[in-house]
Amino acid sequence: MASFSIPIKLILVLLLSSINSTEAEAEALLNWKATLHKDAQTLLSSLWDGSNHCNWTGITCDRTRSVTNLSLAGYGLRLRGALESLNFIYLPNLIWLQLGKNSLYGHIPPHVGNLSKLIFLDLSYNNFFGSIPLEVGNLRSLYLLDFSTNRLTGSIPASIGNLSNLEYLYLYDNYLSGSIPNDIGLLKSLSTLQLWINNLTGVIPISIGNLTNLSSLFLSANVISGSLPENLCIGGVLTRLAVDHIGLSDNNSFGEVSPKWGQCPNLTSLRISNNNISGKIPFELANATQLGELDLSSNHLIGEIPKELGALKMMSRLLLSGNQLSGKVPSEIGLLSSLEQLNLASNNLSGPIPDQLGNCLKLFHLNLSMNTLGGGIPSSISDAIALQSLDLSQNSFIGGIPQQFRKLKSLEILNLSHNVLL
Numbered sequence: 001m002a003s004f005s006i007p008i009k010l011i012l013v014l015l016l017s018s019i020n021s022t023e024a025e026a027e028a029l030l031n032w033k034a035t036l037h038k039d040a041q042t043l044l045s046s047l048w049d050g051s052n053h054c055n056w057t058g059i060t061c062d063r064t065r066s067v068t069n070l071s072l073a074g075y076g077l078r079l080r081g082a083l084e085s086l087n088f089i090y091l092p093n094l095i096w097l098q099l100g101k102n103s104l105y106g107h108i109p110p111h112v113g114n115l116s117k118l119i120f121l122d123l124s125y126n127n128f129f130g131s132i133p134l135e136v137g138n139l140r141s142l143y144l145l146d147f148s149t150n151r152l153t154g155s156i157p158a159s160i161g162n163l164s165n166l167e168y169l170y171l172y173d174n175y176l177s178g179s180i181p182n183d184i185g186l187l188k189s190l191s192t193l194q195l196w197i198n199n200l201t202g203v204i205p206i207s208i209g210n211l212t213n214l215s216s217l218f219l220s221a222n223v224i225s226g227s228l229p230e231n232l233c234i235g236g237v238l239t240r241l242a243v244d245h246i247g248l249s250d251n252n253s254f255g256e257v258s259p260k261w262g263q264c265p266n267l268t269s270l271r272i273s274n275n276n277i278s279g280k281i282p283f284e285l286a287n288a289t290q291l292g293e294l295d296l297s298s299n300h301l302i303g304e305i306p307k308e309l310g311a312l313k314m315m316s317r318l319l320l321s322g323n324q325l326s327g328k329v330p331s332e333i334g335l336l337s338s339l340e341q342l343n344l345a346s347n348n349l350s351g352p353i354p355d356q357l358g359n360c361l362k363l364f365h366l367n368l369s370m371n372t373l374g375g376g377i378p379s380s381i382s383d384a385i386a387l388q389s390l391d392l393s394q395n396s397f398i399g400g401i402p403q404q405f406r407k408l409k410s411l412e413i414l415n416l417s418h419n420v421l422l
């Protein structure tokens with residue numbers, strides 16, 4: 001068996017260089033501190049106390065005393081200063097960089113792309129501006145990237161498609177423009193994609209339908225056009241889909257609500273309000289049995305409200321106002337035992353209010369205004385004892401206000417105007 005010994009000199013050199021490098025890391029942190037605003041320096045001085053930097057607040061080291069974790073979020077520090085002056089070259093062993101909820105500003109330094117061991121990168125809720133450095137595409141170990149709530153501009157770099165371990169991507173509430181890169185479809189591990197409140201344009205890449213682990217997709221408040229991929233539920237894990245306020249391009253139609261989304265067994269929230277969605281509400285949605293929120297308000301939907309929706313036992317918010325829905329209010333809505341908010345205002349609904357609505361014991365907000373509903377106001381509504389706000393205005397109701405309404409002790413807002421009531 002071959003054996004060899006390491007010369008004592010080399011051991012010393014290794015030891016010294018390791019001590020030197022940990023000193024250099026501490027020095028990089030102190031040098032950064034010195035560039036921050038005075039108040040931030042004072043704060044940090046009290047937390048970065050003593051010569052052992054591995055003991056400082058927000059710092060974690062590995063066994064060789066090399067910094068692996070710089071985490072100054074969530075202490076309410078509101079540190080002011082730039083990140084560019086933190087010399088990342090001396091901190092190449094960082095695994096965790098969490099500086100969210102401070103008051104840092106300036107560009108996100110391209111040098112973060114050198115932190116190849118990083119699994120967690122959170123710079124959210126600061127004042128960073130400029131563009132997202134394409135070097136973030138080098139951070140192949142990342143599972144979380146959070147740049148949300150800053151003032152970032154420019155487009156989302158296509159290099160992000162290289163982050164094959166990424167599970168959480170939060171870029172919401174910035175000023176990002178350009179289109180969503182097709183390469184987003186390469187992020188096979190992605191479970192959460194939140195791009196809401198930006199200036200993103202173009203069409204939604206079909207490649208998003210390839211993300212089998214995608215559970216939350218939030219694209220609201222952008223300027224995106226085109227339609228959503230039908231195969232969004234390919235992996236069956238989609239739970240939350242929000243695409244409100246996005247269909248603002250020249251395209252006259254944003255498409256339809258796909259019957260296929262009924263095959264999303266775990267979908268809990270579907271929000272596509274304030275778009276130009278047309279067509280009917282597919283009755284197949286009734287198969288998305290976990291659906292608790294369905295918000296299709298302010299679109300161009302036509303046809304009847306499918307009675308099959310009465311099967312959705314988890315439904316608490318059913319918001320369909322501002323469409324051209326017609327026909328009757330289905331009595332099956334009375335089967336929605338979890339219903340808290342029902343808004344069917346500003347449609348073309350006719351016929352009576354079904355007695356069964358009184359079975360919705362958790363209902364606190366009921367708005368049926370601006371339809372052509374008629375008949376008397378059923379006394380059974382007063383069984384919906386939780387009601388706080390009831391708006392039946394601008395319909396064709398006749399007769400009197402039922403005595404039983406006195407039972408509605410929580411009622412704060414009652415609007416029955418513009419009917420033919422006695």
Ligand SMILES: *[C@@H]1O[C@H](CO)[C@@H](O)[C@H](O)[C@H]1NC(C)=O
Nearest residue numbers: 050051052053054055056065
């Ligand atoms: C600081 O670090 C030393 C080892 O370097 C350790 O013995 C000590 O317990 C630490 N102190 C605190 C407060 O963590």
Ligand SMILES: *[C@@H]1O[C@H](CO)[C@@H](O)[C@H](O)[C@H]1NC(C)=O
Nearest residue numbers: 058060069070071095096098
């Ligand atoms: C880094 O620090 C944060 C906050 O103390 C902690 O939640 C997280 O688990 C740490 N990460 C690692 C990899 O040590």
Ligand SMILES: *[C@@H]1O[C@H](CO)[C@@H](O)[C@H](O)[C@H]1NC(C)=O
Nearest residue numbers: 089109110111112113114135
């Ligand atoms: C760090 O990143 C910058 C910018 O991407 C690059 O120019 C530089 O060569 C990198 N340095 C090291 C030591 O990797």
Ligand SMILES: *[C@@H]1O[C@H](CO)[C@@H](O)[C@H](O)[C@H]1NC(C)=O
Nearest residue numbers: 137157158159160161162183
């Ligand atoms: C991903 O990385 C490879 C290899 O480094 C590179 O050639 C490619 O351009 C990168 N992809 C993107 C979209 O940046």
Ligand SMILES: *[C@@H]1O[C@H](CO)[C@@H](O)[C@H](O)[C@H]1NC(C)=O
Nearest residue numbers: 173174175176197198199200
């Ligand atoms: C989007 O761009 C318009 C003009 O180009 C600007 O007025 C608006 O503030 C931008 N909004 C966001 C969220 O970036």
Ligand SMILES: *[C@@H]1O[C@H](CO)[C@@H](O)[C@H](O)[C@H]1NC(C)=O
Nearest residue numbers: 165187188189190191212213
């Ligand atoms: C998808 O999620 C499951 C369960 O969390 C996990 O086992 C699997 O590896 C993930 N797939 C990908 C491609 O990341």
Ligand SMILES: *[C@@H]1O[C@H](CO)[C@@H](O)[C@H](O)[C@H]1NC(C)=O
Nearest residue numbers: 185186205206207208209210
């Ligand atoms: C989806 O993935 C398949 C197989 O990986 C690939 O062939 C196809 O091009 C991808 N589709 C899109 C739209 O990216």
Ligand SMILES: *[C@@H]1O[C@H](CO)[C@@H](O)[C@H](O)[C@H]1NC(C)=O
Nearest residue numbers: 202203225226227249250251
């Ligand atoms: C309209 O939508 C189509 C496909 O949905 C898309 O190719 C086209 O670019 C869109 N036009 C505009 C002006 O947004």
Ligand SMILES: *[C@@H]1O[C@H](CO)[C@@H](O)[C@H](O)[C@H]1NC(C)=O
Nearest residue numbers: 235236237238265266267290
């Ligand atoms: C749906 O959710 C349940 C409970 O959270 C979970 O056990 C199941 O694996 C999920 N199904 C899919 C396809 O993700």
Ligand SMILES: *[C@@H]1O[C@H](CO)[C@@H](O)[C@H](O)[C@H]1NC(C)=O
Nearest residue numbers: 247248249250251252253276
């Ligand atoms: C949405 O519909 C309204 C009314 O039909 C129309 O004025 C507007 O141009 C449409 N917008 C889009 C993006 O299609």
Ligand SMILES: *[C@@H]1O[C@H](CO)[C@@H](O)[C@H](O)[C@H]1NC(C)=O
Nearest residue numbers: 262263283284285286287308
């Ligand atoms: C709902 O799912 C069941 C079983 O998967 C299927 O037989 C039925 O056709 C589906 N119904 C609708 C309305 O999609």
Ligand SMILES: *[C@@H]1O[C@H](CO)[C@@H](O)[C@H](O)[C@H]1NC(C)=O
Nearest residue numbers: 324325326327348349350372
């Ligand atoms: C409203 O519904 C009635 C039938 O109840 C129908 O005749 C009328 O065309 C509908 N109006 C609109 C604008 O959809």
